[in-house]
Amino acid sequence: MTTLNRIRRKPKVALKYRIPRLLVTLGLSLIAIIYAFPLVWMTISGLKTNQQIFREPFALPKTWDFSIWVDAWVVGNIGQYALNSAITTGSAVIVILFAGSAAAFAFSRYQFRGRGALMGLLSLGLLLPLQSYFIAQSTMFNALYITNTRFALIIPYIAMGLPLATYLLTVYLKALPDELFEAARMEGANDFTIYRLVAMPLLKPGLATVGIFSALSSWNEFLLALLYIQDDALKTIPTGLLAFSSRYVTDYGLLFAALTIVTLPMIIIYIAFNKQIVEGITAGSLK
Amino acid sequence: MKATKPWVPYLFIAPALAFFIFAVLIPMVATAGFSFTNWNGFGDFTFVGFANYIELTTDDIFAKSFQNVFLYIVLTLVLEVMVGLGLAGLISVQKSGSLWFRVALFAPVMLPMVVVAVLWSFIYNPDFGLVNGVLTSLGLEDLTRIWLGDPDTALLAISVVSGWVFSGFFMVIFYSAIQQVPSELSEAARLDGAGEWRIFWSVKIPFIRNAIEVGVLLCVTGAFQGFDLFFVLTNGGPFNATEIPTTLLVRTVFRNADVGYGSAMAVVLTVVILLVGWMFIRIRKWSEKKELRA
Numbered sequence: 001m002t003t004l005n006r007i008r009r010k011p012k013v014a015l016k017y018r019i020p021r022l023l024v025t026l027g028l029s030l031i032a033i034i035y036a037f038p039l040v041w042m043t044i045s046g047l048k049t050n051q052q053i054f055r056e057p058f059a060l061p062k063t064w065d066f067s068i069w070v071d072a073w074v075v076g077n078i079g080q081y082a083l084n085s086a087i088t089t090g091s092a093v094i095v096i097l098f099a100g101s102a103a104a105f106a107f108s109r110y111q112f113r114g115r116g117a118l119m120g121l122l123s124l125g126l127l128l129p130l131q132s133y134f135i136a137q138s139t140m141f142n143a144l145y146i147t148n149t150r151f152a153l154i155i156p157y158i159a160m161g162l163p164l165a166t167y168l169l170t171v172y173l174k175a176l177p178d179e180l181f182e183a184a185r186m187e188g189a190n191d192f193t194i195y196r197l198v199a200m201p202l203l204k205p206g207l208a209t210v211g212i213f214s215a216l217s218s219w220n221e222f223l224l225a226l227l228y229i230q231d232d233a234l235k236t237i238p239t240g241l242l243a244f245s246s247r248y249v250t251d252y253g254l255l256f257a258a259l260t261i262v263t264l265p266m267i268i269i270y271i272a273f274n275k276q277i278v279e280g281i282t283a284g285s286l287k
Numbered sequence: 288m289k290a291t292k293p294w295v296p297y298l299f300i301a302p303a304l305a306f307f308i309f310a311v312l313i314p315m316v317a318t319a320g321f322s323f324t325n326w327n328g329f330g331d332f333t334f335v336g337f338a339n340y341i342e343l344t345t346d347d348i349f350a351k352s353f354q355n356v357f358l359y360i361v362l363t364l365v366l367e368v369m370v371g372l373g374l375a376g377l378i379s380v381q382k383s384g385s386l387w388f389r390v391a392l393f394a395p396v397m398l399p400m401v402v403v404a405v406l407w408s409f410i411y412n413p414d415f416g417l418v419n420g421v422l423t424s425l426g427l428e429d430l431t432r433i434w435l436g437d438p439d440t441a442l443l444a445i446s447v448v449s450g451w452v453f454s455g456f457f458m459v460i461f462y463s464a465i466q467q468v469p470s471e472l473s474e475a476a477r478l479d480g481a482g483e484w485r486i487f488w489s490v491k492i493p494f495i496r497n498a499i500e501v502g503v504l505l506c507v508t509g510a511f512q513g514f515d516l517f518f519v520l521t522n523g524g525p526f527n528a529t530e531i532p533t534t535l536l537v538r539t540v541f542r543n544a545d546v547g548y549g550s551a552m553a554v555v556l557t558v559v560i561l562l563v564g565w566m567f568i569r570i571r572k573w574s575e576k577k578e579l580r581a
Contacts, residue, residue, distance in 0.1 A: 128315065131533060135318045274386070
């Protein structure tokens with residue numbers, strides 16, 4: 001009797017776990033389809049004519065003609081906008097990594113007068129919203145003739161990225177044992193050599209995380225780009241795409257294609273770097 | 288470690304500090320200064336004391352913008368944080384959060400908000416948009432409407448876009464927190480006969496309370512600073528139904544050249560955001576203390 005019960009109960013228990021699991025998997029797949037649907041619809045619509053988009057919004061395109069992507073790239077000037085974004089983001093990230101790691105090196109490795117106060121000052125940047133300073137920043141940049149140059153974006157992106165970069169890199173550096181640095185000092189290395197040859201190589205994982213995080217926020221920044229850059233030749237992807245979409249308001253196929261072109265690389269980047277990106281974004285937000 | 292020269296540490300900090308002081312601190316102090324003037328962006332100005340702030344107290348649109356942003360906060364707390372938490376719970380049951388699932392949910396976070404906004408302006412398009420299209424094919428023509436042009440639905444429509452973008456983001460944050468839950472805890476609960484739902488509510492959620500609190504703070508402060516979606520989708524319209532402090536602020540300063548008045552708005556908004564952050568820290572300290580005593 002007892003053995004019989006045991007035999008009977010066993011598959012029952014297993015089933016009890018398996019059915020919800022299966023349901024969860026089904027539910028998750030459904031959710032994934034719903035989330036991905038707008039992006040799939042965007043890609044497909046980009047391959048249709050206006051007429052098709054209006055008549056049969058859910059149908060697949062009649063022909064799979066990807067040459068419209070080339071048209072969108074050329075007509076939409078996306079190459080230029082992407083280049084501008086790359087220059088702006090690249091310059092900002094390089095400065096953030098060097099200036100941030102240097103400051104983090106000093107904060108984590110030296111005792112000096114005003115250390116706490118200076119750290120506190122820089123940490124203010126973790127709390128202050130953009131709205132607290134961008135009005136006067138724009139008048140300042142106007143007065144200094146920085147507006148409508150690449151510096152109008154590079155400088156604020158650096159200033160906005162540095163507080164978090166410095167904070168995270170300080171945490172990374174503090175975790176390293178003191179002996180590493182003392183040993184280099186015994187060998188007669190000066191402060192800059194220690195920063196360059198001891199701290200920087202050990203910081204590589206931290207720099208990757210901080211770099212990805214700052215790159216994403218610079219690449220996607222919109223408000224300052226909208227206010228400071230009027231010259232179309234200098235616009236970055238967000239503002240450039242907006243200008244494009246107001247110039248070709250009704251050419252939906254072309255606009256969908258343009259959206260697809262700027263979306264695909266981001267998805268590929270996510271698949272390639274998803275570990276660093278998730279780490280960067282969670283570290284960046286859980287500051 | 289001791290520096291070879293006393294000025295060395297300052298030299299290391301100087302570049303970072305220079306950028307920060309030049310592009311953030313000085314402008315912040317200057318913005319606060321502008322708020323006490325009637326400056327119009329060029330030419331002379333006079334100090335007007337607190338006149339701008341007094342005017343703000345009777346500005347209906349400014350009040351409306353705060354009312355809207357509070358509503359937006361409530362909606363996004365549900366659509367971003369709660370949905371994100373639910374999704375994290377689901378993938379933690381399944382254990383292997385497959386790459387494709389994460390790509391589908393996280394891809395929107397990667398995109399520039401402008402791209403998201405332009406895409407959703409098409410999704411809400413009354414003529415060929417996805418939303419009305421789906422409703423029509425389900426036989427629900429009565430529910431179709433001009434989502435972004437209707438004062439009753441515009442704010443909700445924008446909140447849904449926010450949810451589409453950020454629920455994946457909060458899912459990632461909560462999922463990485465759930466992974467820290469010791470497996471013995473959920474195993475013990477399972478042995479006691481608890482189902483997955485019960486384990487999620489009574490074991491996992493209490494364990495990741497910290498992450499949830501941070502998520503709420505991020506959602507609230509992020510909502511106050513929202514701009515991109517609102518600017519592209521509605522720019523405050525229709526009839527100020529989606530006016531939030533930032534869109535109003537940008538229009539006041541950069542369209543109407545009312546720099547002094549706009550700066551006063553900026554100061555009020557900044558104080559509110561900092562106050563929310565400060566209250567959050569206080570509440571957290573207080574509850575930690577209570578926990579220690581218990």
